[in-house]
Amino acid sequence: MVAGAHDRRDPRGAQRGQERSLITAQIILDSRPTLIGGLLVAAGAVLLAAKGLFAKHLYVLGLSFNDVAAIRSVMAVPGFALLAWLYQSRSVAPAGHGLARNDMLLAVLAGLICYYLGALANFYALTIIDASVERPLLFAYPIFVVLISTVVTRKPPSPRVLLALLLTTFGVILVTDALRTELSASEWSGMAWILFCALSIAIYFLISGELTQRLGSGLFTLIAMTAAAIGMAIHYQFAEGWENIDLAEAAWWTLIALVVFSTVLPLFLMAEGVRRVGAAKASLISTLGPPATALMAYELTGEILSAGQLAGIGLVVIGVLALEIRR
Structure with a gap:
C-alpha cells in the first residue's frame, strides 16, 4: 500500500519538479544577457586600464x-x-x-569627441600630472553619465544607482591615493584636461547605448574609431608631420601591444557590454579599471598597496555588486 501510494503521488511530484526546473532555467536565460554584458564591460575595463602603463613606457622610449x-x-x-x-x-x-x-553622423560625432579630442586631452595630461591624480579624475565619468541622463530624462537616479555611484567613486579615490596628493599649479591644467576627457567618455557611453541597439557594436565602433583616426591623422600632420616618424623597434612592438590589448579588443568588449546592459550600468561597472591598474602596477613595478587602496578595491567591488544584483 505504501509503495502504491508513493507511485500514485509520483506524477504530480514529477510535474512540480519539472515546473520548478523550467522556472529556474527561464530565470537563468533571462538574466544571462545582463550577466554576460557585465562581464564584457568588466573585461574591457581591465584591459583599458593598462593604457596608462603602455603610454608611460612609450614616453620613456622618447615618444x-x-x-x-x-x-x-x-x-x-x-x-x-x-x-x-x-x-x-x-x-x-x-x-x-x-x-x-543620422546614426552614422552620431557615431562619427561620438568618435571625434571621445577618441580624438578626449584621447588627445588624456595623453597630454599624462605628460603633466601623475597617474595617481589622472586615474580618479578620468574614472569620474559615471558622474557625468548620471547627471546627463538625469537632465535628459528628467528622472532622478534610483537610490541603488546613487549608492553604487557613491561607493565606486569613493573607492576609486582611495585606490589611486588621490586624497594624499598635493597638486602644483601646473597640475591644475592637467586636471582640467582629464575632466574634459571624462566628459567625452560619458558622452560616448550615452551615444553608444542608443546606437549599438540599431547598428550593432561592431559597426558602431568601426565608424566611431575610423572618424577619430581621420581626425588624428590630420592633426598629427600639422602638429608633427608623418614624414618625421622615426621609432625604435621596441617602440613599435609596444605600440602594437597597446593597440591590440588596450584599444581594439577592450573597446569592442565594452561596446557589446553597453548594448546588453545599457550605458548607466556599464559606466559604473567600468570603474573596475582603476583598481585593476593599481594591481597591475603592483605586479609589474612592485608597488605596495596600502590599506586604504585595498579598502578602495573592496568599495568598488561592492558598488558594482550593488548595481548588478537584482532586488
Whole structure:
C-alpha cells in the first residue's frame, strides 16, 4: 500500500519538479544577457586600464603624446575593421536595420569627441600630472553619465544607482591615493584636461547605448574609431608631420601591444557590454579599471598597496555588486 501510494503521488511530484526546473532555467536565460554584458564591460575595463602603463613606457622610449595618440589611433583601424567584419559574418548586428544617415553622423560625432579630442586631452595630461591624480579624475565619468541622463530624462537616479555611484567613486579615490596628493599649479591644467576627457567618455557611453541597439557594436565602433583616426591623422600632420616618424623597434612592438590589448579588443568588449546592459550600468561597472591598474602596477613595478587602496578595491567591488544584483 505504501509503495502504491508513493507511485500514485509520483506524477504530480514529477510535474512540480519539472515546473520548478523550467522556472529556474527561464530565470537563468533571462538574466544571462545582463550577466554576460557585465562581464564584457568588466573585461574591457581591465584591459583599458593598462593604457596608462603602455603610454608611460612609450614616453620613456622618447615618444611624444602626439606620437602615441595618433599612431595608436591609425594603427587600430584595421583591427576594428576585422572585428566588425567578424561581427557581421556571425550576424551579431541587428537584422533589418540599414545604416541611417543620422546614426552614422552620431557615431562619427561620438568618435571625434571621445577618441580624438578626449584621447588627445588624456595623453597630454599624462605628460603633466601623475597617474595617481589622472586615474580618479578620468574614472569620474559615471558622474557625468548620471547627471546627463538625469537632465535628459528628467528622472532622478534610483537610490541603488546613487549608492553604487557613491561607493565606486569613493573607492576609486582611495585606490589611486588621490586624497594624499598635493597638486602644483601646473597640475591644475592637467586636471582640467582629464575632466574634459571624462566628459567625452560619458558622452560616448550615452551615444553608444542608443546606437549599438540599431547598428550593432561592431559597426558602431568601426565608424566611431575610423572618424577619430581621420581626425588624428590630420592633426598629427600639422602638429608633427608623418614624414618625421622615426621609432625604435621596441617602440613599435609596444605600440602594437597597446593597440591590440588596450584599444581594439577592450573597446569592442565594452561596446557589446553597453548594448546588453545599457550605458548607466556599464559606466559604473567600468570603474573596475582603476583598481585593476593599481594591481597591475603592483605586479609589474612592485608597488605596495596600502590599506586604504585595498579598502578602495573592496568599495568598488561592492558598488558594482550593488548595481548588478537584482532586488
